[in-house]
Amino acid sequence: MSTYVTVSGDTWDKIALEQMGSEYLFPLLLTANPQYRLVLLFTSGIEITIPEFELEDVYEYQRPAWLEEDLDDETEEEETLAFASEEDS
Known part of the structure; x- marks a missing residue:
């Protein structure tokens, strides 16, 4: 574990992004620092x-569930475009 000294205006998600690589990892910060949870x-x-942490262990924090819907839509769209291209050939 390491430590970080805050600067005025820091927020949990900003610290998570800068120190851990993703703002979605802020729940890990809250768990490690319960005295500042409020x-x-x-x-x-x-x-x-x-x-x-290992990124593989916290994938759920990395990508919120509501973004998974967009990913599914993009995949369906790509499959539709690929299918349409095959029909044109």
Whole structure:
């Protein structure tokens, strides 16, 4: 585990994005720092713990469920276009 010292204006999702690579990983920060769970906007100088994690273990945090619908739509659209191209040939 590592630590991060906040700057004025930091939010959980901003810290998760900058320190962990994705704003969707902020629940891991909340779990590691329950004493600050009610903080929405940080002041400067607060030391928080950045947990170690394997991205494969937290995939659910990486991509919210509502985005999966868009992915399915894109896949269907690509399949439809590929099928239409085959018919034209």
